[in-house]
Structures are given as structure tokens and as C-alpha cells.
Amino acid sequence: MRVQFLATDNWYDLRDLSNLSSAILDGLDKIAPQGVVYVAAALIGFVAAFLIFVLPSQLFVGVLGERKLIGRIQSRYGPNRVGPYGVLQPIADALKLLTKESLTPVAADRLVMYMAPVLFVMPAVLMWAVIPFGPNMIFADIPVALVYFLAISSLPVLASFMAGWSHNNKYSLFGAMRIVAMAISYEIPLVLSLLGVVVLTETLSLQEMVFWQDRFDIWLFAVQPLAMIIYFIAVSAELNRTPTDIAEAESEIVAGYLTEYSGMKWGLFYGMDIGYALGAAAFGVTVFFGGWTLFGLEEWVPAWMIFVVKVWAFYFLFIWTRGTLPRLRIDQLMSFAWKYMLPLALFNLLIICTERILWTDAFDGDKPFIYLFAIANIIFAGLLILGWARLLGYRPERTQTRPRMVQEAGGYVPVAPARGEGR
Amino acid sequence: MEGVGVTIAFWVLAALTLIAAGGVMVSRNLLHAVLFLIVTFIGIAGFFVLLSAAFLAMAQIIIYVGAIAVLILFAILLTPRAGRGNSETKFALPATLLAISLAAVFLFVIHDTDWEVVQEDPSLAANQLGEALVGTWVVPFEIASVLLTAALVGAIMLVRTPEEEAEDALA
Numbered sequence: 337m338r339v340q341f342l343a344t345d346n347w348y349d350l351r352d353l354s355n356l357s358s359a360i361l362d363g364l365d366k367i368a369p370q371g372v373v374y375v376a377a378a379l380i381g382f383v384a385a386f387l388i389f390v391l392p393s394q395l396f397v398g399v400l401g402e403r404k405l406i407g408r409i410q411s412r413y414g415p416n417r418v419g420p421y422g423v424l425q426p427i428a429d430a431l432k433l434l435t436k437e438s439l440t441p442v443a444a445d446r447l448v449m450y451m452a453p454v455l456f457v458m459p460a461v462l463m464w465a466v467i468p469f470g471p472n473m474i475f476a477d478i479p480v481a482l483v484y485f486l487a488i489s490s491l492p493v494l495a496s497f498m499a500g501w502s503h504n505n506k507y508s509l510f511g512a513m514r515i516v517a518m519a520i521s522y523e524i525p526l527v528l529s530l531l532g533v534v535v536l537t538e539t540l541s542l543q544e545m546v547f548w549q550d551r552f553d554i555w556l557f558a559v560q561p562l563a564m565i566i567y568f569i570a571v572s573a574e575l576n577r578t579p580t581d582i583a584e585a586e587s588e589i590v591a592g593y594l595t596e597y598s599g600m601k602w603g604l605f606y607g608m609d610i611g612y613a614l615g616a617a618a619f620g621v622t623v624f625f626g627g628w629t630l631f632g633l634e635e636w637v638p639a640w641m642i643f644v645v646k647v648w649a650f651y652f653l654f655i656w657t658r659g660t661l662p663r664l665r666i667d668q669l670m671s672f673a674w675k676y677m678l679p680l681a682l683f684n685l686l687i688i689c690t691e692r693i694l695w696t697d698a699f700d701g702d703k704p705f706i707y708l709f710a711i712a713n714i715i716f717a718g719l720l721i722l723g724w725a726r727l728l729g730y731r732p733e734r735t736q737t738r739p740r741m742v743q744e745a746g747g748y749v750p751v752a753p754a755r756g757e758g759r
Numbered sequence: 760m761e762g763v764g765v766t767i768a769f770w771v772l773a774a775l776t777l778i779a780a781g782g783v784m785v786s787r788n789l790l791h792a793v794l795f796l797i798v799t800f801i802g803i804a805g806f807f808v809l810l811s812a813a814f815l816a817m818a819q820i821i822i823y824v825g826a827i828a829v830l831i832l833f834a835i836l837l838t839p840r841a842g843r844g845n846s847e848t849k850f851a852l853p854a855t856l857l858a859i860s861l862a863a864v865f866l867f868v869i870h871d872t873d874w875e876v877v878q879e880d881p882s883l884a885a886n887q888l889g890e891a892l893v894g895t896w897v898v899p900f901e902i903a904s905v906l907l908t909a910a911l912v913g914a915i916m917l918v919r920t921p922e923e924e925a926e927d928a929l930a
Contacts, residue, residue: 374764448794480885483817490825494797497832501790513836516829523825540814540885 355472357384381475382461389644390464390611397648398610399426402655409659433603441503441596449502453597453604456495460611463488467618468543470628470639481542482534485619486527489574492612493519496583499605500593511592514666515583518573521673526570528681529563532688533623536560542619546627552703553631557624558710562684562717564624566677568653571616573669576609577654579661580669587663617650618643625650675728683720687713769809776802789835797828814885 357380365373400415400423407414415422440446466481468474478484493515500512533556534540537548549555557564573580584592594605621627625646628639664672691709699705779802782795800823807816892900 445788445790448790478813480814480817483814483821483885487817487820487825490821493829494824494832497829498794509836513833516833516836520826520829520833538886 357381381465384473389469390614393614393644393648393651394607394610395426395430396423397651398607398614399429401648402610402658405652405655406659409656430603433600436599438599438601439596441505443504444596445502445504448498449596450601452495452499452502453601455498456492457604457608457611459488459491459495460608460615463615464618466542467615467622468546468627469643473628473640474543477541477543480540482530482540482545482623485542486530489612489615490519490523492608493574496593499597503593503596505595507589507591508593508595510589511583511595514589515576515593517666518576518580518583518669518673521670522570522573522677525566525673525677525681526574528678528685529560529566529570530623532560532563532681532685535685535688535692542622542627545623546629549626550629552706554706554710555624555626559706559713560624560684560688561714562680562720563688564620565717565721566681566684567620567624570673570677571620572654572657573673575612575616575654577613578658578663580664582663582666582669585663613654614647614651617647617654621646621650676724680720680724684717687716765809768805772802772805772809776806790832793828793831793835796831797824800824800828814888 357377360380361373361377364376403425404414404422415425418424418428440449463485465475466478466484468477496515497512500508500510500515503509533545536556536559537545539545539548545556576583582588582592584594589595594602597605621643627646628643630637630642630646633642691713695702695705695709776799779795779798783792783799786792786795800819804816804819804824807813807819
């Protein structure tokens with residue numbers, strides 16, 4: 337790790353917010369009885385991460401930015417009525433949701449239906465505990481942070497399932513089944529892609545991964561391009577983002593597991609979907625894009641600012657795919673998980689394990705070889721994706737150049753044969 | 760781990776786990792039983808944390824809560840007549856007797872074993888665990904996975920209908 341440029345540990349040095357929090361906690365430790373300081377630490381952590389970063393990001397990047405950008409992508413304005421440029425729209429939305437009536441169907445399982453949104457929120461807060469915002473800004477620097485994150489992110493599926501089941505409504509149940517099936521299928525390539533990163537860096541701690549990327553002056557995205565692509569697709573499938581949101585596909589099953597929710601219960605699901613996407617973005621940035629480092633710039637700019645900007649940039653990828661791609665069908669998504677992403681993730685793991693052994697045994701862990709591996713892996717990733725698509729993929733059906741009705745009515749006029757294989 | 764907080768956490772977790780386990784038995788609704796079972800799993804993960812085995816705790820949550828509980832939910836969804844209220848069954852009495860005798864055996868073993876108390880922090884790191892699993896204990900590890908695959912294939916064979924068999928014979 338580099339020496340922090342002019343870094344001090346004075347409480348007013350806001351380049352590292354941990355100074356401020358440790359000053360408060362030290363002061364409190366002297367005057368308050370034992371044990372209070374832990375509660376205070378938890379509260380400070382909650383306020384710092386959730387109220388300063390997550391909630392504003394949810395409101396203004398998640399809700400507003402997403403709607404504005406998707407509006408832009410789809411050639412419309414997006415929200416522009418409440419406040420200048422529509423900035424106050426998320427607040428208006430939240431107020432509207434708070435004042436709406438929460439309906440409960442007569443046949444619903446009331447307790448489960450009531451608990452599901454609450455249980456959906458809890459992991460969204462918990463998962464921020466292991467995300468490093470800066471060199472010292474991490475709540476729980478546990479050695480198994482990566483596994484902790486995976487464990488926590490497997491919990492919201494259960495809440496979604498409870499939501500879908502409790503309504504006693506067939507569309508909700510379809511949504512619940514779909515979300516469970518998706519979670520099982522996409523968890524495997526997700527974990528396998530992250531396993532490659534763990535094999536390379538030889539650590540499960542997210543902070544250590546950031547230090548590794550800082551030490552070798554390379555982002556793991558370059559060494560593990562295939563893993564990053566698999567992570568992005570798998571995580572957006574697990575998060576139910578739009579190209580893969582078949583669990584609440586409104587054109588097929590009303591709103592899936594959210595069908596019977598209204599008011600703030602629905603609002604919690606909606607808001608925390610964005611929270612999970614932000615969490616996945618933060619995790620992806622930490623693992624694949626160098627976390628709070630930016631090739632030395634973190635000595636000049638506060639590390640947490642770099643991190644927040646990177647998270648928003650990663651979140652932009654989610655918005656981009658959401659605005660651009662049409663929704664897929666459930667059989668397409670299932671076969672994509674099992675036939676395409678799982679074998680590619682296994683190949684990726686094989687390649688990275690071989691390289692790791694080569695690197696340790698033959699090259700003594702020399703720094704330049706990692707760049708060689710990066711180039712090789714980018715080529716491998718391209719070849720694997722192309723080869724697998726050639727092997728298992730199918731060409732999209734060509735649209736007929738003449739309307740079918742005309743042909744069937746006999747009004748056939750010979751035209752030049754269609755491009756490629758004509759019908 | 761030592762301290763007052765750990766003791767409190769132990770008793771809270773123990774109460775939570777036992778109440779949830781009781782809920783699994785008492786609950787008439789199958790899905791409620793599964794939800795109680797999930798709480799039990801999470802409580803056990805909490806015990807692993809108290810024993811300084813953080814990796815095991817996380818693995819417990821990923822595997823039992825994230826995968827096995829979800830699979831049980833799926834099995835319930837796919838089971839016909841898994842209604843909201845389950846009626847009485849004639850197996851209630853034998854099952855209770857079996858459970859009581861099993862509990863007696865466990866209690867007897869736990870009581871009679873001469874438990875060795877480790878003084879220092881065991882600090883079970885994930886890489887040591889991995890080396891043990893695919894190094895020393897690689898054969899049991901692999902046999903377990905073969906067993907699971909066999910169980911999977913067996914389950915698929917068991918639920919096949921004659922119509923599906925006929926379809927496959929034609930294909």
C-alpha cells in the first residue's frame with residue numbers, strides 16, 4: 337500500500353471519515369459505561385453508510401437518475417415536473433407511497449405477507465458491513481468478507497418467495513417460483529466466477545483484494561474479464577433487473593410476487609431492489625474495479641469519493657442494460673444459466689487456476705507476468721464466448737421480408753430473394 | 760470468544776434456535792414450518808460465529824439457508840396437496856417416540872463424552888479448511904458428492920411417469 341499523501345488522523349480530516357468516527361467513539365468510551373460504545377459504533381456505521389451514501393444514492397441515482405436516463409434512452413423526457421429538472425420526484429413518490437393504503441387480500445397469509453418486506457430490507461442494510469469505503473473505512477473487516485456478502489445476498493430470495501406465496505394468488509406464486517428457480521440457477525455461475533478471483537488473490541477479504549489490485553497496479557477486471565461479465569449477468573439476473581426480471585414480468589404474470597402489494601410495502605420492495613443493485617455494484621467495484629483506489633489518485637482525492645463515483649458508474653451499467661435490452665423468456669434465461677454461463681465459468685476457473693500455479697511455481701510471482709496473463713485472459717475470454725456461441729447458439733430467425741397474409745392470400749409477387757438463406 | 764456479550768448471545772441464540780425448531784414441529788402449515796427451519800439454520804450459523812468459525816457460519820448460511828431451504832420450498836411448491844393446513848396423521852405417535860429416543864441417544868452421548876476444552880483461539884482459517892478438505896480428506900469429500908449425484912439421479916428416476924418413459928423410448 338502506498339503512503340497516504342499528507343494523511344493525518346485528526347478528526348477534521350474528512351479525507352478519511354474513520355478519523356471522525358474513531359474520535360467520537362474514543363470520547364464516548366471515556367464518559368459512557370461499557371458497552372454503550374458498541375451501540376454507538378453501530379449507529380455511526382449505519383448513519384455513515386446508509387444515510388449518507390445508500391439512501392441518497394437510492395433516491396437520486398437509483399430512482400431519479402434511472403428514470404431520467406431510461407427516458408433519455410427511450411427518447412422521452414422522464415420525470416421533469418416536481419422541482420427543477422424533476423429532482424424532487426423521488427421525494428414526491430415516497431410521500432405518495434406512504435399515504436397510499438396497504439391492501440391485504442382476504443385469503444392471504446397475513447403474518448407472512450407483513451413480514452416479507454421487512455425481511456427484504458434487512459440484508460440490504462447488512463451487506464454494507466463488509467464493503468470497504470476507504471483504507472480504514474470498513475465496519476467489519478472480517479477475513480471471510482466475500483463469503484459473508486454471498487451469504488447475505490442469498491437471503492432476499494427467501495423474502496421474495498414469502499411475498500409471492502403469502503398472497504394466495506396464482507400470479508404471485510408463479511413469480512415466487514420463477515425467482516427461486518432463477519436464484520438457484522444463477523447462484524452457481526456467480527460463485528464460480530468469484531472463485532477465480534479468490535484463487536488469483538488468495539484471500540477472501542474484500543479489503544485485501546483492494547490492496548492486491550493496488551499492489552499490482554491492475555484491476556481484476558483485466559485479469560478476469562470473463563468472470564466480470566459472468567458476475568454482471570448473473571447478478572442482474574439475481575437482482576431481477578429488467579432484461580431478466582421474469583419474476584415480475586408484467587406482460588406475463590401481472591407483477592409476479594409484488595402483485596398484491598400496495599403502498600409502502602411495495603415501496604420497500606422497490607426501494608430495496610435499488611439498494612441491492614447498489615450493493616452489487618459496490619461489491620463488483622471492490623472486487624473487479626479496484627475499490628477505493630484509482631492508481632494513486634486516492635492520495636489526493638478522498639478514497640470514499642472515488643468509491644462512490646465508481647459505484648455510480650457501475651450502477652450506470654445496470655441502467656444501460658435495463659434501458660437497452662428487451663425482456664427474455666424464462667426458458668431462455670434458464671438455458672443461458674446452465675448451458676452457457678456454467679461451462680464458461682468452469683473454463684474460466686480452469687484457466688485461472690493453471691495461471692496461478694504457473695505464476696507461483698515457474699515465475700516466482702513476478703509482477704510483469706500478471707499483465708501477460710491479463711492479455712492472455714482477454715483473448716481467452718473472447719475466444720471462449722465466440723466459440724461457445726458458435727457451438728451452442730442459434731441464429732435469430734430471419735423476419736420475412738413480405739407480410740405473411742399476402743403470401744397466404746395468394747397475392748405472391750416475386751421479389752429478389754431475401755438476404756442469406758431465403759425461405 | 761469470551762465476555763458477557765458472548766454469554767448473552769449464546770442464550771439468546773439458544774432460545775431462538777430451540778423455539779424455531781419447536782415451531783417446525785408444531786406448525787400445521789408446511790411453509791411456516793420451512794420458515795421456522797430457516798430461522799433454526801440461521802441460529803446455528805450464529806453458534807458457529809460464537810465458536811470463532813466465521814467461515815463455517817457463512818457456509819452454513821449459503822448452503823442451508825440459500826440452497827437447501829430454497830430447495831425445500833421448491834419441493835413444497837411442486838408437491839400436490841401441500842395445502843395450507845395439514846391434517847392429523849397416524850404417524851404422529853411413532854414419530855414422537857422415535858424423536859424422543861433419538862434425543863435420548865444424543866443426550867447420552869453428549870453427557871458421556873469427555874469433551875476436551877481448547878484454551879487458545881482455534882483461528883480456523885478458510886485456506887486450512889480447504890487444504891484439509893481437498894488434501895487429507897479428499898476421498899470422503901468426493902464420495903459425498905458422488906452420493907449426492909446418485910441421490911439426484913435416483914429422485915429423477917423415481918418421479919418419472921410411464922408416459923414419460925414411453926416418450927423417451929420413442930425418441
